[in-house]
Amino acid sequence: MEQKNKITNHKNFPSYTSRNLWSGILFGIGLVAFIDETIFHQLLHWHHFYDRSTTAIGLVSDGFFHAFSWFATVGSLFMVADLRRRSGWLLPRWLGGVLLGAGGFQLYDGTIQHKLMRLHQIRYQVNILPYDMVWYTTSVLMIILGIVLLVRTNKRYKPSGVSKENAHT
Numbered sequence: 001m002e003q004k005n006k007i008t009n010h011k012n013f014p015s016y017t018s019r020n021l022w023s024g025i026l027f028g029i030g031l032v033a034f035i036d037e038t039i040f041h042q043l044l045h046w047h048h049f050y051d052r053s054t055t056a057i058g059l060v061s062d063g064f065f066h067a068f069s070w071f072a073t074v075g076s077l078f079m080v081a082d083l084r085r086r087s088g089w090l091l092p093r094w095l096g097g098v099l100l101g102a103g104g105f106q107l108y109d110g111t112i113q114h115k116l117m118r119l120h121q122i123r124y125q126v127n128i129l130p131y132d133m134v135w136y137t138t139s140v141l142m143i144i145l146g147i148v149l150l151v152r153t154n155k156r157y158k159p160s161g162v163s164k165e166n167a168h169t
Helices: 002-008 013-043 055-085 091-116 129-156
Strands: none
Touching (some): 013 055, 091 129
């Protein structure tokens, strides 16, 4: 309770809640992109980030994708370090952002990159439906869990004297 009062009475409370959310989202995107790259691209060799060209181009695209995931992850951790230094890190809110970012990126990857842009599929020369169902179900579950955590933290960390209309998330 001491942590809640310390944060909610701070003049930068709306900024802290927003930065916790955005650093969590950025970390979630970086984390799920890293897992995707490591497992599906490097270990299983199921696909590359861009499969509509040569293997060499696919490997280069994987390198850019891998760099993106690490920039997102490291950038988000700098934000967390700053929040911790200012005693403004809200772990449950940050975890809600992580789940929202990870699920949102996975849903974007499965719908936009896999289906609309056809950059790559999860896997080739197999019945793709079971893979797609697991991909989308996992995405939606992460998004739902992230939203639940964020709603809970909105209630828990809402400073006294701030109306719903004036509260920033």
